[in-house]
Amino acid sequence: MAKILIPTPLRQFTDGNDAVEVSGTSIGEILNSLTTSVHPSLRNNLFTPEGKLRSFVNIYVNDEDIRYLEKDATEVKSSDTISIVPSIAGGR
Amino acid sequence: MIEINEAAWQVMLDHARDTYPNECCGMLTGTGTQVTAAIPCKNIYQGDQSDRFEIDPHDILRVQRESIQQGQELIGFFHSHPDEDAYFSATDLKNASPWHAHVVLSIRQREFRNAKAFRVDLDLTESTEEELLWPKS
Numbered sequence: 001m002a003k004i005l006i007p008t009p010l011r012q013f014t015d016g017n018d019a020v021e022v023s024g025t026s027i028g029e030i031l032n033s034l035t036t037s038v039h040p041s042l043r044n045n046l047f048t049p050e051g052k053l054r055s056f057v058n059i060y061v062n063d064e065d066i067r068y069l070e071k072d073a074t075e076v077k078s079s080d081t082i083s084i085v086p087s088i089a090g091g092r
Numbered sequence: 093m094i095e096i097n098e099a100a101w102q103v104m105l106d107h108a109r110d111t112y113p114n115e116c117c118g119m120l121t122g123t124g125t126q127v128t129a130a131i132p133c134k135n136i137y138q139g140d141q142s143d144r145f146e147i148d149p150h151d152i153l154r155v156q157r158e159s160i161q162q163g164q165e166l167i168g169f170f171h172s173h174p175d176e177d178a179y180f181s182a183t184d185l186k187n188a189s190p191w192h193a194h195v196v197l198s199i200r201q202r203e204f205r206n207a208k209a210f211r212v213d214l215d216l217t218e219s220t221e222e223e224l225l226w227p228k229s
Binding site for chain 2: 005007008009010018044045054055056058060063065083085086087088089090091092
């Protein structure tokens with residue numbers, strides 16, 4: 001099972017765990033399982049009501065952003081680590 | 093409430109002055125509401141950085157990992173508004189994280205003027221000011 005690292009503010013939705021192991025072969029499958037059956041209260045934080053990843057959410061498989069891989073279809077191996085990383089920018 | 097200690101505060105001010113007249117940016121780590129370290133980041137915005145900033149997500153990924161290893165937390169982010177007030181702009185709001193605090197520093201002619209902290213909602217449509225304490229505030 002792949003390991004998903006949980007940012008501190010989201011651990012209130014994962015029973016305080018800083019990492020969660022979820023089975024699946026693609027990132028889409030794993031994130032869907034994480035936010036529907038494993039920790040459903042996470043879903044609203046990661047996805048819009050329409051089911052799209054929120055604009056500020058970047059998903060990394062190891063050191064690679066899935067936007068530059070195969071997006072939802074990105075293959076995930078059991079040895080992989082998945083990170084949820086906020087996107088931060090701004091200006092006057 | 094966010095409270096920033098002396099060491100972190102000095103790093104934030106130095107970074108804001110060093111990058112003036114461009115916007116600086118960085119991360120704030122610690123535990124709970126107590127910020128004990130500020131991590132200056134490179135502003136990677138491709139364009140005029142005097143009124144825009146962007147943090148490399150790889151930097152955020154690295155700090156998140158290191159924080160877990162060190163028993164620390166990524167509490168929030170900071171950036172400067174050169175020659176402007178410490179407010180949360182529409183651009184700040186559209187590009188923020190609802191999971192973290194956002195500290196804005198007002199820097200005029202390289203001198204610190206004011207700082208404010210903000211939180212945003214999940215839909216990035218509304219910001220709320222949060223109490224911010226810094227040394228000598």
